[in-house]
Amino acid sequence: MQLQRALTPSRKADLLTELVQTVSGLLLVGFLWTHMLFVGSILLGVEAFNRLADFMEQFRLLDIAVVFVILTAGAHVGAVLRRIPSRWQEQKIVWKHARTIKHNDTWSWIFQAVTGSAMLILITIHVFVVVYAGIDSKLSADRVHSWMLAFYAVLLVLAEYHASVGLYRALVKWGVVKRHSLKRVLTVITICTIGLGLASLGVFFALGGS
Amino acid sequence: MSSRQLTLHIFRYNPETPKQQPTTQTYLLQEEPGMTLFIALNKIREEQDPGLKFDFVCRAGICGSCGMLINGRPTLACRTLTKDLPANITLMPLPVFKLLGDLSVDTGTWFRDVSVRTEAWVHTDKAFIPDAQEERMDNETAQQIYEVERCIECGCCIGGCATANIKPNFIGAAGVNRLSRFMIDPRDERNEQEYFDVVGSEDGIFGCIGLMACDDNCPIGIPLQGQLAYVRRKMALAGWRR
Numbered sequence: 001m002q003l004q005r006a007l008t009p010s011r012k013a014d015l016l017t018e019l020v021q022t023v024s025g026l027l028l029v030g031f032l033w034t035h036m037l038f039v040g041s042i043l044l045g046v047e048a049f050n051r052l053a054d055f056m057e058q059f060r061l062l063d064i065a066v067v068f069v070i071l072t073a074g075a076h077v078g079a080v081l082r083r084i085p086s087r088w089q090e091q092k093i094v095w096k097h098a099r100t101i102k103h104n105d106t107w108s109w110i111f112q113a114v115t116g117s118a119m120l121i122l123i124t125i126h127v128f129v130v131v132y133a134g135i136d137s138k139l140s141a142d143r144v145h146s147w148m149l150a151f152y153a154v155l156l157v158l159a160e161y162h163a164s165v166g167l168y169r170a171l172v173k174w175g176v177v178k179r180h181s182l183k184r185v186l187t188v189i190t191i192c193t194i195g196l197g198l199a200s201l202g203v204f205f206a207l208g209g210s
Numbered sequence: 211m212s213s214r215q216l217t218l219h220i221f222r223y224n225p226e227t228p229k230q231q232p233t234t235q236t237y238l239l240q241e242e243p244g245m246t247l248f249i250a251l252n253k254i255r256e257e258q259d260p261g262l263k264f265d266f267v268c269r270a271g272i273c274g275s276c277g278m279l280i281n282g283r284p285t286l287a288c289r290t291l292t293k294d295l296p297a298n299i300t301l302m303p304l305p306v307f308k309l310l311g312d313l314s315v316d317t318g319t320w321f322r323d324v325s326v327r328t329e330a331w332v333h334t335d336k337a338f339i340p341d342a343q344e345e346r347m348d349n350e351t352a353q354q355i356y357e358v359e360r361c362i363e364c365g366c367c368i369g370g371c372a373t374a375n376i377k378p379n380f381i382g383a384a385g386v387n388r389l390s391r392f393m394i395d396p397r398d399e400r401n402e403q404e405y406f407d408v409v410g411s412e413d414g415i416f417g418c419i420g421l422m423a424c425d426d427n428c429p430i431g432i433p434l435q436g437q438l439a440y441v442r443r444k445m446a447l448a449g450w451r452r
Contacts, residue, residue: 011407014416015449082412083419090376097305097375100282103423106372173420175439 021079022170024072029163031069033193036160040196042203046137053135066131069123077120084113108165115162122155137207144201145208156197164190214241214297218250220262221302224311234300235259247287247301248276251313263312271429274364277304278313284366286429304369317365324385328408332398351394358391358437360430367424367434379413383424383434386415390437393444402448410445418442 038056042049056062085091098106133139144152164186171177216239223232237254248269255262267273269288276287279302281295292299307315324330367383368374374382381389389409392398409415418438425435 011411012449012452014411015446018416019446085376093376094372097372100279100302101284101370101423101427102282103370103421103426105426106421106423109372109419109421169420172422172435173418173439174442175436179422179425179435 017079017082020075022174024076024079025166025170027072028069028076029167031065031072032159032163035065036193036197036200039200042137042140042200042207043196046207049137053137056135062135066127069127073123077116080116084117109169112162112165112169115158119155119158119162122151122158125151126155137204141204141207143208144204149201149205152201153198156201157194160190160194160197213243215239216241216250216292217298218254219298219300220254220313222262222312223309224263225309226311241292245292247280247290247292247299250292251287251301263310263314265314272362274317274362277315277317277364277366277369277429278302279304279369284369284423284427286364286366289429304365306368306371306374307365315365317363320365320368321363321384324381325388328381328385328389328414330385330388330392332392332395333400333404334397335399345397347396351396354394355391358387358394358432361387361432362430364429366427366429370423370427372421372423373417373419377413377417380417381409381414383418383428383438385409386418386441387432387434387437390441393441402444403452406445406448406452409441410449415442415445 038052041052056065085094094110098110129143133143168182168186171182172179218237218239219234220237221232222235224230237258239250239254242249246269248266251262251264251266255264264278264287265275266288267275269276271286271289274286277284278287279300280287280290281300282302284304287301301313303309303313303315304317307317307320310316361384363384365384371380371382374380386409389405392400393405411417415438422435424438425433428434
């Protein structure tokens with residue numbers, strides 16, 4: 001026993017941070033998938049999309065969603081930052097290690113950290129744009145029919161990948177599932193959600209051109 | 211069947227001459243039927259380079275001293291057949307552990323330190339009576355303990371773990387697995403809070419980020435993912451009740 005340990009007897013903080021990371025991550029995955037389904041309503045037509053958007057504005061669901069995302073994503077970022085190697089030396093070790101042992105789940109964690117960092121910037125922009133402009137099929141279509149198409153395509157792929165790998169890791173760590181079958185299921189889900197997102201973007205792009 | 215010529219690229223470094231940079235030395239060797247890396251390395255040492263350092267004791271996957279990175283993958287050299295490898299073979303020592311030279315590392319000091327820090331021994335207040343008959347344990351519990359106690363402390367799970375590579379105090383899968391053995395053992399009288407004290411932190415189970423290189427690389431196939439998850443759930447409950 002050392003003095004610093006004696007003065008901090010309850011070492012609950014590590015557990016709590018881990019729980020914040022896992023719970024916020026799971027909530028964000030749920031949010032992302034719901035979000036992509038809602039955006040996918042454009043596939044049913046402009047009318048369906050606008051009605052859903054009106055409904056959300058009417059009952060202040062949009063405001064709630066924005067507050068929820070800011071709080072949850074903030075908590076998630078705060079909790080996962082401790083996982084990203086902060087020293088240059090550690091960064092070099094981790095990259096070299098992944099290249100040496102050629103292990104898929106080690107690489108996927110590095111991509112998880114990279115996509116997460118990129119998303120922090122992209123999502124901030126995305127939330128600002130939506131909050132200032134509101135949701136309407138015309139607005140979205142005009143936005144997508146510009147250089148912003150690349151922005152949304154990149155954000156879509158990064159978000160779905162990050163969510164899928166994160167969900168995989170959380171379930172694996174807490175031991176709820178068989179690892180290899182889970183990986184297959186999540187790969188299918190990720191391909192479907194990316195497909196749905198790209199299809200929605202395609203419809204918006206076409207609408208914006210007309 | 212004509213035998214292949216193997217090219218072995220072996221990491222060379224002597225910590226006693228730190229001015230000499232680590233190098234990779236190449237050896238050529240004719241493959242033989244049933245050749246393991248144990249045989250290959252001994253042949254090289256006998257016929258080509260008596261100064262090459264590597265560890266073997268049992269050559270049968272029991273002692274755990276020949277763990278190394280074989281084409282990057284942490285595993286036991288004695289249980290690796292050259293016929294399962296390409297003709298180009300790269301050998302490096304396990305990371306994390308103290309490098310003694312070339313392929314030889316000191317796993318003992320690391321494991322000893324983890325055992326001491328996690329208090330990996332049976333804690334009991336019962337006095338030991340040498341003449342008394344040993345208390346019986348039910349078969350299922352004994353089997354569970356046996357399953358995790360098969361660990362030979364080769365260190366492959368630690369060398370493969372990115373977290374262990376950057377966090378010197380992280381006890382890794384071997385450490386968590388070893389402690390889980392005492393959690394199952396009814397003779398250990400520690401309560402969950404006492405276990406939480408030694409493993410419920412970033413240096414213990416909550417430092418694991420779920421890369422599962424340990425589970426994928428354990429040469430004797432201990433179900434490490436399951437053991438890590440078991441300890442994680444147990445320690446989460448214990449920590450919650452604090």
